[in-house]
Amino acid sequence: MGIYFVFLRAEAIPALVLLACGAPAFAAGLIEDFTKRVSPRVRLIAVAVSAMFALWFAGAAITQTDVPGLDWVVSIPAGAAVVTVFAVAGIANSINIIDGFNGLASMCVVIMLSALTYVALEVQDPLIASVALAGIGAVLGFFLWNFPAGLIFLGDGGAYFLGFLVAELSILLLVRNPGEVSPLFPLLVCVYPVFETLFSIYRRRFIRAVPPSMPDGIHLHSLIYRRVMRWAVGNRSAKALTRRNSMTSPYLWMLCMLSVVPALLFWNNTLVLACFLLLFGMTYVALYWRIVRFKSPRWMLFPSSTRPSRLPSDG
Numbered sequence: 001m002g003i004y005f006v007f008l009r010a011e012a013i014p015a016l017v018l019l020a021c022g023a024p025a026f027a028a029g030l031i032e033d034f035t036k037r038v039s040p041r042v043r044l045i046a047v048a049v050s051a052m053f054a055l056w057f058a059g060a061a062i063t064q065t066d067v068p069g070l071d072w073v074v075s076i077p078a079g080a081a082v083v084t085v086f087a088v089a090g091i092a093n094s095i096n097i098i099d100g101f102n103g104l105a106s107m108c109v110v111i112m113l114s115a116l117t118y119v120a121l122e123v124q125d126p127l128i129a130s131v132a133l134a135g136i137g138a139v140l141g142f143f144l145w146n147f148p149a150g151l152i153f154l155g156d157g158g159a160y161f162l163g164f165l166v167a168e169l170s171i172l173l174l175v176r177n178p179g180e181v182s183p184l185f186p187l188l189v190c191v192y193p194v195f196e197t198l199f200s201i202y203r204r205r206f207i208r209a210v211p212p213s214m215p216d217g218i219h220l221h222s223l224i225y226r227r228v229m230r231w232a233v234g235n236r237s238a239k240a241l242t243r244r245n246s247m248t249s250p251y252l253w254m255l256c257m258l259s260v261v262p263a264l265l266f267w268n269n270t271l272v273l274a275c276f277l278l279l280f281g282m283t284y285v286a287l288y289w290r291i292v293r294f295k296s297p298r299w300m301l302f303p304s305s306t307r308p309s310r311l312p313s314d315g
Contacts, residue, residue, distance in 0.1 A: 018168055030157030040093075051164070064178070070083070088168065091167035093160075094163065095159050098221060099158075106147070115260050149242065170189070170190065174186065182273055188280070189259065189263045223288070229245075
């Protein structure tokens with residue numbers, strides 16, 4: 001045990017370097033939280049800068065994807081850098097997108113970090129395991145104040161930084177353990193917020209014909225809040241609204257677990273992970289399709305929500 005902690009002390013410097021690399025992402029989000037004047041593009045650029053810092057100082061670069069064609073791209077240093085920056089910025093932004101209800105983003109991050117911790121221990125990588133465990137502890141401390149009462153909030157600063165941390169630990173797990181962990185493992189772990197982001201871009205651009213950056217209120221978590229929880233907790237008091245907000249999150253925790261559990265079971269099997277990625281996408285679209293058409297599955301409905309006198313319209 002003593003040797004293990006000595007090793008962790010030796011690995012503390014790389015861990016601190018990684019956290020320092022996330023400063024631009026955190027700062028851009030924090031400034032937006034206070035001023036509301038930092039555009040989404042500027043925040044994404046800040047996350048990209050953090051990703052470049054991590055690539056340069058921590059060696060966090062995607063060099064294998066197990067995706068035909070893309071592996072050739074990441075075999076070139078410039079291509080690896082572009083794919084890495086895109087992936088880190090995408091995951092960080094996706095965590096920010098799902099940060100809409102009490103406990104939603106924070107518990108999803110805890111679930112993702114727990115998966116990374118487990119696999120890191122399986123491949124005997126104490127650096128990734130210890131940083132992920134520290135992240136779990138920090139986020140759980142926040143979670144106790146955020147859920148269910150919503151006494152504090154992540155804000156853009158917290159959401160972007162946690163997204164950056166999850167993305168970088170995922171990449172470093174692959175870099176430090178080549179050939180042991182499937183490159184699709186981190187993608188399946190993070191697929192809920194990532195798919196939410198990609199689906200939102202598709203929905204806005206091709207279905208609603210509006211710019212992908214234009215915010216709207218029909219994300220999956222928003223639909224559950226409006227069309228499922230609205231009837232479970234129907235009055236407009238502050239207590240009822242807070243309860244309705246918090247009751248939305250567990251549905252999405254379960255959705256997150258639908259991808260994380262198979263990722264844990266088959267973390268080194270690319271073919272099986274690819275199948276579960278496809279299955280998750282089909283499940284998400286089917287669930288979204290039913291809720292958006294006021295046909296929510298019965299298992300989602302509370303007794304008081306099964307017979308509304310009039311179904312609302314979200315416009």
